[in-house]
Amino acid sequence: MAFSFFQQELAIDLGTANTVIFVGDKKVIDEPSIVAIDKQSGKVVAVGSKAKEMQGKENLHIRTIRPMKDGVIADFDACEQMIVQFIKMINFKRTIFSPSLRMVIGIPSGSTEVEKRAVRDAAEHSGGRDMQMIYEPMAAAIGIGLDVMAASGNMVVDIGGGTTEVAVISLGGIVASNSIKTAGDVFTDEIQQYMRQQYNIRIGEPTAEQIKINIGAALSELEEPLDPYVVKGPNLVTVHPVEAHVTYQEIAHCLDKPLAKIESSILSVLEETPPELYSDIVQKGIFLTGGGALLRGLDQRLANKMNIPFHVSEDPLRAVARGTRIALKNPSYPFLMR
Numbered sequence: 613m614a615f616s617f618f619q620q621e622l623a624i625d626l627g628t629a630n631t632v633i634f635v636g637d638k639k640v641i642d643e644p645s646i647v648a649i650d651k652q653s654g655k656v657v658a659v660g661s662k663a664k665e666m667q668g669k670e671n672l673h674i675r676t677i678r679p680m681k682d683g684v685i686a687d688f689d690a691c692e693q694m695i696v697q698f699i700k701m702i703n704f705k706r707t708i709f710s711p712s713l714r715m716v717i718g719i720p721s722g723s724t725e726v727e728k729r730a731v732r733d734a735a736e737h738s739g740g741r742d743m744q745m746i747y748e749p750m751a752a753a754i755g756i757g758l759d760v761m762a763a764s765g766n767m768v769v770d771i772g773g774g775t776t777e778v779a780v781i782s783l784g785g786i787v788a789s790n791s792i793k794t795a796g797d798v799f800t801d802e803i804q805q806y807m808r809q810q811y812n813i814r815i816g817e818p819t820a821e822q823i824k825i826n827i828g829a830a831l832s833e834l835e836e837p838l839d840p841y842v843v844k845g846p847n848l849v850t851v852h853p854v855e856a857h858v859t860y861q862e863i864a865h866c867l868d869k870p871l872a873k874i875e876s877s878i879l880s881v882l883e884e885t886p887p888e889l890y891s892d893i894v895q896k897g898i899f900l901t902g903g904g905a906l907l908r909g910l911d912q913r914l915a916n917k918m919n920i921p922f923h924v925s926e927d928p929l930r931a932v933a934r935g936t937r938i939a940l941k942n943p944s945y946p947f948l949m950r
Contacts, residue, residue: 622699622740623940624717625751625933626691626731628680629773629796629903631660632933633698634940639933640702645773647694648676659697668816682793683720683748683775684727685734695738714742716940716948718932720775721747722791728949744948746939748772748932749779750786752901755935756925760784760947765889766896769878769914769922770932771795771904776874778881780889784946788884794873796904799824806866811856813845824907827860830871831909834860838908860908871910875917882918897921901931 623634626645633641643660650657651673658666667676679691699713715735719728728745735743752770753760760766761784770777773796779789803820807813815823827841840857847854878898885893898920900911905928914922925931939945 620702620712621714621940622702622716623933623937624695624715625748625930625936626680626695626717626719627772627932628678628683628775630929631694631698632930633702634933634937635702637937639930641698642930643698645680645694646676646678647690647697648674649690649693651675656693656697659694664818668818681774682797683772683791683795684723685730688730688734691730692734692737695734699738712741713739714940715740716744716746716936718748718751718936719745720791721749721777721779721786721789722775723747744939744943744950746936746945746948747777747779747786747789748775749777749789750781750947751933751935751939752777752925752931753779753781753899753935754938755931755933756899756901756928758899765885765892767881767885767893767898769874769898769900769902769905771874771900771902771907772932773797773903776877776902776904778877780881780885780893782889786947787886787889788881790877790881792873792877794870794877795902796824798870799828799867799904799907802866802870803863806862807843807845807856807858808848810862811843811854811858812848813843813854813856814848815843815845819843819845823858823863827858827863828867828906829860829864829908830867830913832861832864834909864909867907871913875914878914878918894920897923900924901928903929 625632631645644664646663648657648663677690679687685691749768753768758766776795780787800820838860844855911922
């Protein structure tokens with residue numbers, strides 16, 4: 613007990629869009645992965661939701677940074693400062709000693725050694741003394757309750773902000789996988805481009821994100837149709853304020869190309885899957901996790917394409933975080949890396 617008093621254990625899902633941190637079984641941080649920096653001093657002005665409120669509204673002295681891009685650290689200093697600030701927000705037990713931090717962090721399955729080193733360094737500089745990593749599709753599978761140690765095939769498609777992770781898992785290991793940089797951020801970019809081309813309206817990333825959340829769809833015909841969403845912004849030519857009534861059918865059309873890339877990624881992994889595991893997958897279906905799984909009609913579109921059932925997991929946005937938390941309690945898992 614004395615040892616645990618001086619050690620804090622953190623499970624961290626360091627996502628492109630959101631960072632989730634568990635201390636034990638308690639979720640203590642669930643914030644956007646954004647940090648606001650004072651340009652002159654380099655000091656942190658805000659992190660998380662407060663920094664997101666500033667996004668697109670910065671003045672000459674403040675800039676907002678998303679340190680994670682395509683699922684990996686794009687700005688090391690900003691990422692380190694963001695983690696440090698999030699950890700400061702956690703109400704640790706106060707002792708005469710600083711608590712030792714043990715961490716398990718989720719990373720994309722396609723991470724290079726350089727990218728893994730960047731995660732290790734960021735964890736160490738933010739106070740981590742004992743750090744392990746877990747691939748995100750493995751964490752997602754654990755987080756939705758799949759038995760990853762069984763001699764049976766499970767397939768997970770984790771569509772995050774920066775990457776889509778596709779993996780077949782059996783006997784505590786990844787049998788076949790693919791990681792592509794087509795995910796939620798690309799969906800947002802496509803919506804911004806569509807609004808410029810179709811309506812001559814210039815919108816920022818936060819507005820495009822709201823369009824995706826409110827009327828984002830993967831099919832042009834949904835069982836429960838959505839009302840058009842009103843988008844306001846400046847005209848690209850006149851700069852006069854204009855508004856457009858955008859339908860979910862339009863968004864389904866503009867997201868068709870990135871969704872086709874995700875389909876190709878899934879098919880390529882299925883091609884590499886051994887026949888016995890393939891039959892398990894056909895029987896159980898394929899599980900969708902990550903924020904992208906919330907895209908309306910996506911499971912139906914993919915099922916029609918693959919002729920295999922697709923299931924949207926419960927609370928898919930936090931599946932990786934839940935799996936990372938479970939892995940934290942089981943440091944002897946064979947798939948954890950240092």
